[in-house]
Amino acid sequence: MLALLHTSQAHVLTFDRLRSEEAPTLTLYHIVAEHLLDDARRLGVPAVAEQVAQQVGLAAEAGARAVLCTCSTIGALAEQAAATAGIPVLRVDRPMAAAAVAAGPRITVLAALASTLAPTTALIEQEAARAGRSVTVSARVICGAWDRFEAGDLDGYLDRIAAALGEVTDADVIVLAQASMAPAAERNATTVPVLASPRLGLRAAAAL
Incomplete structure (x- = not known):
């Protein structure tokens, strides 16, 4: 179990x-x-x-x-x-962090909740040190996304995340900091690989 x-x-x-x-x-x-x-x-x-x-x-x-x-x-x-x-x-996000480090040195973290940014960034840096790789992590909160989630507007929540994904062009990989963000990866048209944690x-x- x-x-x-x-x-x-x-x-x-x-x-x-x-x-x-x-x-x-x-x-x-x-x-x-x-x-x-x-x-x-x-x-x-x-x-x-x-x-x-x-x-x-x-x-x-x-x-x-x-x-x-x-x-x-x-x-x-x-x-x-x-x-x-x-x-x-x-x-749940440790395997994702390891995969992000393996994907390339330029990692962008998107979060819907500010309290997730520091733990996710620290975890990626930890996994980079474990792998002996140098990475640059940029991170930002998607304005208004968590308000949509708390209001029960899942479509609005995912749409905001998908829009933010489309704005990232200078990264080797994008990390979605929270498990609830995962479905947004299917809604965006970015050419940058996107990693989510649940699977x-x-x-x-x-x-x-």
Whole structure:
């Protein structure tokens, strides 16, 4: 059984669909804790470290063999909790970051939520150091996108992301910082490769 720690209910159906395509025999155990992202935005990411560790611990107690954290904002905290939980923990965007580093030195990160920028950029730099590669990371928040997501306007949310993708011309690869942004990759006409985290993350977690 693989536990998934989400901060949005929207991810449940996404990862159930990907499980059917990537690892149909894998059992998923979904944990939705929306308050973790709310508290991280309001109080700062370090303030929710204990709460994240508790959720990872509960997943281990429930019988999970590994945990996949689908929230980029708290992903680093989830990985840190692996030591006390006693099971592997993977943040969903780590495989994507490794793929971005392999794609080329000029990496553009697009985020719908400001709190995701610093963790995603740091992760890419970490993966670049691990691979012994030099990269230049540029990052920006897509104005108004998260407001659309919170309002339940998924089409408006994805349209804003797709428009932002079309504006990037000077990168070797574009990284979508949040799992919820993934469908926008199918709506844009950019010639720059676009990486999203859900499929790559689930594939790597299933391998654990």
